[in-house]
Amino acid sequence: MNKLVWLFLLSGAAATAQQNLTIQEATYGAYQQFAPKGLISQSWRPDTHSITYLNETYTKLAVRSEADKWAETTLVDKEDLLTALAAKVPGEKFKLDMFPYAYKWKDKNTLQFTAEGESMAYAVLYDVESKTVTSAFGYIPEAGNFISPNGKLLAWLNQNNIMIISDEKTVYPVTNDSNKSIVNGSDYVHRQEFGINRGMWWSPNSDKLLYYRKDESMVANFPLVQWDARIADVREIKYPMAGMKSEEVTLVVYDLATEKNITLKTEGDKEQFLTCVTWSPDGKQIYVGVLNREQNHLKLNKYDAATGNFIATLFEEQSRTYVEPLHDLTFVPGHPDQFLYRTEKDGYEQLYLYNTKGKLIKKLGYKDVVITELLNFDAAAKSVFYTGATNNGLDRHLYKVDLKSGATKQLTKLSGTHNAIVSSDGALAEDSFNNPVTPNDVDILNLNTGLSSNLIKAEDPYAGQTVLPKMELVTITAADGKTPLNGRIIYPANFDATKKYPVMLYVYGGPHAQLVTNEWLGGAGLFDYYMAQRGYVVFTLDNRGSDARGRDFEHVVHRNLGVNEMADQMKGVDFLKSKAFVDKDRIGVYGWSFGGFMATSLMTDHADTFKVGVAGGPVIDWKYYEVMYGERYMDMPQENPDGYNKTNLVNKAPKLKGHLLVIHGAQDNVVVQQHSMEFIQACIQANKQVDYFLYPTHEHNVRGRDRFHLNQKIADYFDTYLKE
Numbered sequence: 226m227n228k229l230v231w232l233f234l235l236s237g238a239a240a241t242a243q244q245n246l247t248i249q250e251a252t253y254g255a256y257q258q259f260a261p262k263g264l265i266s267q268s269w270r271p272d273t274h275s276i277t278y279l280n281e282t283y284t285k286l287a288v289r290s291e292a293d294k295w296a297e298t299t300l301v302d303k304e305d306l307l308t309a310l311a312a313k314v315p316g317e318k319f320k321l322d323m324f325p326y327a328y329k330w331k332d333k334n335t336l337q338f339t340a341e342g343e344s345m346a347y348a349v350l351y352d353v354e355s356k357t358v359t360s361a362f363g364y365i366p367e368a369g370n371f372i373s374p375n376g377k378l379l380a381w382l383n384q385n386n387i388m389i390i391s392d393e394k395t396v397y398p399v400t401n402d403s404n405k406s407i408v409n410g411s412d413y414v415h416r417q418e419f420g421i422n423r424g425m426w427w428s429p430n431s432d433k434l435l436y437y438r439k440d441e442s443m444v445a446n447f448p449l450v451q452w453d454a455r456i457a458d459v460r461e462i463k464y465p466m467a468g469m470k471s472e473e474v475t476l477v478v479y480d481l482a483t484e485k486n487i488t489l490k491t492e493g494d495k496e497q498f499l500t501c502v503t504w505s506p507d508g509k510q511i512y513v514g515v516l517n518r519e520q521n522h523l524k525l526n527k528y529d530a531a532t533g534n535f536i537a538t539l540f541e542e543q544s545r546t547y548v549e550p551l552h553d554l555t556f557v558p559g560h561p562d563q564f565l566y567r568t569e570k571d572g573y574e575q576l577y578l579y580n581t582k583g584k585l586i587k588k589l590g591y592k593d594v595v596i597t598e599l600l601n602f603d604a605a606a607k608s609v610f611y612t613g614a615t616n617n618g619l620d621r622h623l624y625k626v627d628l629k630s631g632a633t634k635q636l637t638k639l640s641g642t643h644n645a646i647v648s649s650d651g652a653l654a655e656d657s658f659n660n661p662v663t664p665n666d667v668d669i670l671n672l673n674t675g676l677s678s679n680l681i682k683a684e685d686p687y688a689g690q691t692v693l694p695k696m697e698l699v700t701i702t703a704a705d706g707k708t709p710l711n712g713r714i715i716y717p718a719n720f721d722a723t724k725k726y727p728v729m730l731y732v733y734g735g736p737h738a739q740l741v742t743n744e745w746l747g748g749a750g751l752f753d754y755y756m757a758q759r760g761y762v763v764f765t766l767d768n769r770g771s772d773a774r775g776r777d778f779e780h781v782v783h784r785n786l787g788v789n790e791m792a793d794q795m796k797g798v799d800f801l802k803s804k805a806f807v808d809k810d811r812i813g814v815y816g817w818s819f820g821g822f823m824a825t826s827l828m829t830d831h832a833d834t835f836k837v838g839v840a841g842g843p844v845i846d847w848k849y850y851e852v853m854y855g856e857r858y859m860d861m862p863q864e865n866p867d868g869y870n871k872t873n874l875v876n877k878a879p880k881l882k883g884h885l886l887v888i889h890g891a892q893d894n895v896v897v898q899q900h901s902m903e904f905i906q907a908c909i910q911a912n913k914q915v916d917y918f919l920y921p922t923h924e925h926n927v928r929g930r931d932r933f934h935l936n937q938k939i940a941d942y943f944d945t946y947l948k949e
Contacts, residue, residue, distance in 0.1 A: 245718070246691055248937050251755035259690070261664035261683040261745060263657055266326050269648045272333045276655050276669075283323035286336075291653070295669060295678050301336070305356050310340060310349070313358035318343040335359070337372060348372055348379050360392050369412065369424065373431035378481075380425050380434050382410050387425065387436060389481070399434065399479045399486070406442035406463070414439050414474055416465075418853040419500035419516070420551035428508035433530060434479045435504065435511060438488075441465075441472040447899075449892050452921045462894050467848050467855040468862040471496040476513060478530055487533040491515055491526070498853070501525065503554040505581070506561040510536065514550045520857045523548045525566070527581070539583030542570055546783040547857045555599060557628065558606040565589075565609065567596060569776040576611070578628055589626045591633035595773050597621060603651025610647045610654075616640065618773035619698070619711055619743040623647075623654060625672070636672060642744035647672075655680075659745040661696060694718045694757040696747045701800050703769055704792035708778070711741040712797055715753055715763040720806075727811035727947045728762045728801055729753075730835075732827070734790040735819030736779055736858065739772040740765050752936055759940065760948065764801055768793035784868040786847060786858050787826050794827060798834060813837035813883075813947045815939060818896060818925065819844065821887075822874070825904070828885050829877035836883040837946045839939050842893055842925050845874045845900040878907035884946040886916040888935070890923035916942075 246254065267278040275290035277300060288300040303324050310319050325338035336351045342363070348370050350360040362379035364370050370381040377392045380399070387399035387410040400409040408414075412424040414437045426435040447464035450457050465471040473495040478487045491499060494517060501514030508530060515524045522543045527536040542548050548570075555565040562581045567574055575590030576599070594613035600623075602609050608627050615622055623636040623645040637643040641660025647653070654670040656677075665683035670676075687693050699712040717726050731753060733740055742748035753763045767774075768790045770782040781789045801807045814835050816824040821843025828838040847855050848862045848869055862869045870876065889901045901917070908915040918938065920927050927935040 244691060245758040246751060246755045248755070248933055248940070250691075251751045252932050252936050255746075255751045259686045259751070261659070261686050262681055263665045263667055263683060264655070264681070266328070267646065267655060268328075268330055269646060269653075269655070270333065271330050271649045274648060274653055277330075279324055279326065283326070286324055286328070289680065291669075295680055301351075301353055301356070306340070306351065309351060309356055309358040310347075310361065313361045314342065314347065314363075317347075319347075331372075331376065335376070339370075341366065346370075348381075350376050362390055362392070364388075364390075369410065371423075371425050371427060373427045374429060375431040378427075378431060380410070380427070380436075382424075385409055385411070387434070387479075389434065389479075397479075397481065397484065399436070400438075404442065406440065408437075408439040408441065409477075410436040411439065412437075415472070415498050415500070416851055416853050418857075419498055419514075419549070420553075421500060426502060426504060428504055428530065429506055430508045432481055433508065434481075435502065435530075436477055436479070437499075438475045438477050439472055440474070443470050444472050445469060447894075447897055449894065452891065464894070464897060465852040467850055467852055467859065469852070471518065471852045474499055476502065476511070478511070478533065480531075487531070489513065489528045489533045490535050491528075492535070494518055501550050501553055503556075503564075504530075506556050510581075512539075512554055512564075516548065516550060518852075518856070519860070520547045520549070521545070523550055525583070537583070539579065539581070540585075542568060544570075546780045549857065552599070558602055560606065565599070567599070569595075572777060573775045576609070576626065587628065587631050589628070589631050589633070591624065591626065593775060594622075594624065595775060597773065600645070600647050601649065601651070604649075608651065610636075610645075610651065612643070612645060614773040616743065617700075617709055617711060618739060618767070619741070621742075623656065625651075636670065640743060642742060645670075660743050661698070661745065661747055664745050691758075692718070693746075693754050695720060696749065696754075698741065698743065698747055699800070701766060701796055704789065704796050705769070708769060710766055710768060710793060710796070712764065712766040712800070713741045713747045713749060715747075715749060715757040717760050717762060718758045722806050724806060725808040725811075726760060726762045726806055727808055727943075727949075728764060728813065729756050729943060729947075730794070730798070730801075730812065730814040730827075731763060731765045731820075732794060732814060732816040732823045733818070733820040734768050734770060734794065734816070734823045735786075736770060736782065737772050738819070739767055741767045752939075755936075756940060756943070759944065761943070762801070762804075762807060764797060766794055766797035768797075782858055784858075784860055784865050785871065786868075787822060787872050790823060791826055791830060794823070795831060795834075798831075811836060811947050811949075813839075813943055815839040815841075815943075816843075817841035821896075825874050825885070825887075826872075826877070828883060829874060829880040832880050832882035837943055838883060838885045839888065839942055840885065841888040841927075841935075842890060842896045843874075843887065843900060843904070844896050845904045847872060849897065849899050849903070851895075875903050875907045878904060878913055879911040881908065881911075881913045881915065884916070884942075886918065886938075886942045888918045888920070888927075888938070890925060890927060891919050891921045892924045895925035 264278040280287045285302040289295045320341045328338040331337045345363045346366040348362045364381040368382040385408045389397035410424045424437045441463040444463040444465045446461040448459045476489040496518045498516040503512040511528045525539045552567045557563040578587040598612040600610040621642045626633045644657040645654045658666045667681035669678045695716045701710045757763045814824045821840035824840040
């Protein structure tokens, strides 16, 4: 072949490879073809120095062990599971396209996972040594299910009722409520606020089942129109709006020996919230955090599991703003009279060691580090490990704290994000580390010697595929004149400082969310980089009120959602306007959910600054939002009329000047469609033009393939009205 032709073909191939992201890649590519190499669904095998994970084809459970010098071998493959399942449940046809991603270790030799059969789903216990299924409990697919600690019982949900089945096929109908407004055992209690992620708890010795009983018969119905019938139908959901009647929740204990249900006597306001639900190690008591509806007074109570009687209040926590319990108690192994409690009562969410009489033994917090994940104890239960946010919330590090002295040691050093899991004896940690220049480094850390072994050093997954625009982390002073805020700027592709570029401000801004972090891509999604490749400066700022910076940083939102948040975002805009390459007349904003509220607020309160906005699933009037989240931050509408009026975007519709696209899911059961419809009507009355787009089958977010459509619509809207 002619050398010139060959060089031409090579350069053409390179040019083809170095293309901009497609909308499909910008939507899911970060989790698919551009995901940095790492361990998939990794977990330490209990009582060993072996770590398991799924292989790259998702068909095998691979293992690396210290004894094998961390070389990869196969522990179990998909075919092993299928053979064992066929032997345990003859005649059933199992659908196991991949090794169960959500497997977990029940003990050193037992895997627990869910397998889909042709007739039903199965909760499975599998022995990796004998390669046999020891238990396979059948239940209705998609129902919540919990295997008992002894592995002999399965509790599962049959619509709104609980069933227990034993490995001997004995069935215990725990509840039998025909009223669909009575929901038993569901994790959708208090709308999953307060850290609630389950609705049933087995006692440690497997003789009792504790569960939520939710009565929502008194809660107003909200209609969701179903468009797929010849005549559109209505599906009604229970939706407790701020200031209106809320659900009534109790906790019930089912005793297998007596086959009776006993209700805990959590006396008080029927609309109080019950969380931090924890069994005592001996199964005789139950601990419950009882939070008043005002969410400013928490009592940690202890109850008798046999009678349901109240025993004592261990301690109380009160606040002028709100108390937000988010975690169950964690008992110290070998010390059944001691537990760890997580709270931000002293300024930062940290650990406190209490005894079961309610006496504080030791405060275990360290500086201003915010605990983000509690891990496990060491072998002697003298220390506990956790991941904490530091460096003004940008970094995540692994810490170890001595329970007796409170002495804390930071175990990871490099600035960035450390996602660590610790072996059951506390001797080793698997650390997946990344930062803006490190896609993913996976190391095994010896926590005793300080030595490490590298398993994976991921290459840049974008190399040779696309050139990502430059990203920079910046610090901006908040509107209070003193608080440093974390920001992220992504420069346009082929950036030229002498040119003027339009801006897309991507915003969320609400509690429990952080968009800017010291990690790969700076915490940004690929859609941000996609927009930068299209010629935009893409900017994001974590204002006061966002996550991982402590109580006072977040609580400035109380009773005035959006006010301080907007003030901080405008400081970010001032930063942008100070840059010669920013076109001050072409600034737009995009956000979803709380971010949709922020985007609409900025488009109306600062109409001369923002020319284009996209607001997805926006909260428009907080009185239409649900009790648990809404009242935490705003109190009831009747208690805070000025705050609700000040943040009501219906009132602000007449101030709109630029081009605004409002997007909503017609099946949204979080921010119901009434929000955006009220705003559209207000725009009509104010003679303001606004664009509106509905996704008929989607809930609060647009998922699946339709998200390609969503992202293309957002990009096209900015191109239409913000590009020259």
